[in-house]
Amino acid sequence: MPEKRKILIIDDDKDYGEAIKMVLEKNGYAVRHALNIDDGRKAIEKEKPALIVLDVMMDKHTDGFDLCYDLKHDDACRNIPVLMVTAVTDKTGFKFSPETDGEYLQADDYISKPVSSSELLERVKKLLN
Numbered sequence: 001m002p003e004k005r006k007i008l009i010i011d012d013d014k015d016y017g018e019a020i021k022m023v024l025e026k027n028g029y030a031v032r033h034a035l036n037i038d039d040g041r042k043a044i045e046k047e048k049p050a051l052i053v054l055d056v057m058m059d060k061h062t063d064g065f066d067l068c069y070d071l072k073h074d075d076a077c078r079n080i081p082v083l084m085v086t087a088v089t090d091k092t093g094f095k096f097s098p099e100t101d102g103e104y105l106q107a108d109d110y111i112s113k114p115v116s117s118s119e120l121l122e123r124v125k126k127l128l129n
Contacts, residue, residue, distance in 0.1 A: 006032035010040035011055035054088040081127040
């Protein structure tokens with residue numbers, strides 16, 4: 001049996017992160033959920049996930065942007081796809097897109113919360129292929 005692809009969720013909303021985790025696990029992925037940036041960094045180093053699902057606003061409003069930028073400029077992590085799943089647009093009014101904000105938003109894909117299970121799975125599969 002092939003090894004399950006590892007996905008790391010970094011989101012300070014415990015309930016939302018756990019809901020995403022359940023959806024992904026039901027679809028055959030091995031999933032870990034970190035509740036903050038520090039725990040997320042440790043999990044990345046330890047587990048080398050195949051994909052990171054990353055929130056933007058956690059302790060600081062820029063935590064997700066900052067972590068994603070750091071990952072994409074780190075030789076050991078730059079090839080790990082990052083899917084940003086966030087409510088930053090609803091909370092701030094600012095619209096972000098990898099196409100228009102590529103310098104700062106270096107995620108491989110971006111979805112606004114809330115996201116449907118089918119949309120999440122479609123984006124995850126696309127990034128892992």
